[in-house]
Amino acid sequence: MPHADTADTCIDARHISKMYGRTSAVDDVTFRVQRGRVFGFLGPNGAGKSTTIKMLTTLVRPTSGDISILGIDAVKRPLRVRQRIGVVLQQPSYEPTLSVEKALDKYGMMWGVPGGTRRDRTESLLEEFDLAGVRSRRNEDLSIGQRRRVQVAREFMHDMDLLFLDEPTVGLDPNARRDLLDYLQNRVRATGLSIFYTTHILTEAEYLCDEIAIMNRGRLLEVDTPDALKAKLGDEKTIKIHLPYRPPNIRDLLSGMDGCRIEFGGDHRFGGGGGSRTGSRAAITIRSSESELVLLRVLGILRENRIEIEDLSAVPTSLEEIFLNMTEELKGQQGGPDAGAGGDGGGRRNSRRGGRRA
């Protein structure tokens, strides 16, 4: 199917699927990314993120569907696509025997960047990625975090219109992670670069991305802005109750609660019998869109049974919790091996909300 080179679209994926033998890695995924924006692609391990990014970067051909990158048909003209994109893959990639400085320079050379420009960019990237102190060190002698920074910095040696980053902060310490996110943000603002960013660190996506897609088991569940996702799916609050000990009958006591999801956790697993006041601390996490009502009922039950409360808090559901809920709900619907489990001690679902899909 031909794609129009629309001025505002850099990625147009339509009904893309990828099968490995009989296993479906990506199943009928459709989405569009606007130019000059950061698009976050979230999903747990094995969700199909890396397969999707490999199809978008032309490393792998889709089994079916159409992909247009910067207005170019990625299946028919992969080389033309690759000439205009940058890719930082999930797994480390480096030239072990080259120094950091030489590795940056050679990577620029591979992209046909002239010598003078390479020298200038090498110097500025060494500073911006805090690599000047290890410029003469060989890649194989670097720490994992330093090597990762070289891998990301290297990609900025050449010009590009669209950058794919597959979990680029893996191995970075919190400071380096924040520095990288700030660098990317500034780069987008200054140059209009478009970024496709996969991660399973939700705070990163919330901080960096203009739009977020959530994927699980090869399927796209939602695509929207972080705020819209929270407004749409984060209408519930999370109540956390800590108990100084684990009452043996707590599951039974709360079993009749509707309109909420309850997870039991703590230092020891909840279970039948054996609990005592000298046992370990326990935690109950309750998620509900009717949190006030649910809280009153729970407090009533605890008071009636003379169960002491150590600590109680209620917070709006974070993007991370939305993500966990969505992916777990899908597991439950698909009857996965751990469907229904939740929290440390095994959860019990009373949710009234069904799974949501895009």
Next chain:
Amino acid sequence: MTHPIIRLVNRNITISLNPGFLIWQVIFPLVYIFVAGFAYAPLVQGIQFGAAKDLDYPAFLASGMIGFNIMNSTLVSGIIIWNDRRHGMFEQIMSGPFTRGHYIISNICTIAIVGLVSAAFIMAVGYPVFFEDAEISLVTIPIIVFGAVAGSVLFGSLASIISTRLSSSEGFNVIINTVFLFFAFVSTAFYPAEGVQEPLRTAFYLNPLTYLVDVIRAGIFGSVDAFVAVEVAVLAVLACALFVVASRLLTRLNV
């Protein structure tokens, strides 16, 4: 902007030229030629080669070292593919402005360049040892160059095939070292096939290094005969066959 293949060759040569590789390429053959060659000379009498030509052992060994070094260097260059896979650079290159065709041809070019430079180096170093017997002419130079290029492609392709088929470092090292040992010492690089007992003698001619060494030695000492012509043909066929297999495997290599 230079062609993608040239850019990849530039990169391949840069990453290959590390101290370990240079020591392997320079020190090893020098020790063989000037230590082993002269130390064994009193034990090994004149070696008959071609039409009634007696070579002393250092001259015989130095000429054999050219083929040996081509094999050595191109096996190492062929390992570029292994290292690229191991260190994630294969996928990185494939996601850049290159095709698999660029990658395959650039590796073959790198291997050929390394092979030729290696051959030229040993020729230069070994020349004082064999210059009295050398009969290099306009007819034999193309044979030497052909042998060097065909041998490079052959051993480079072999290393590429091993690189694409194996995934564990241990397996790769065991195979490469075994291949190296067999090729190096079950060949005519260090000693002539004449006089060697069966089945070792037959094993010599199951080894492509024997053909490479014989062709280059014949070119240097000007003793090209019908048997050498057959060896040239065998070398060419083997190089082509292994190149085709290596290219196919590289084309199918998953990222």
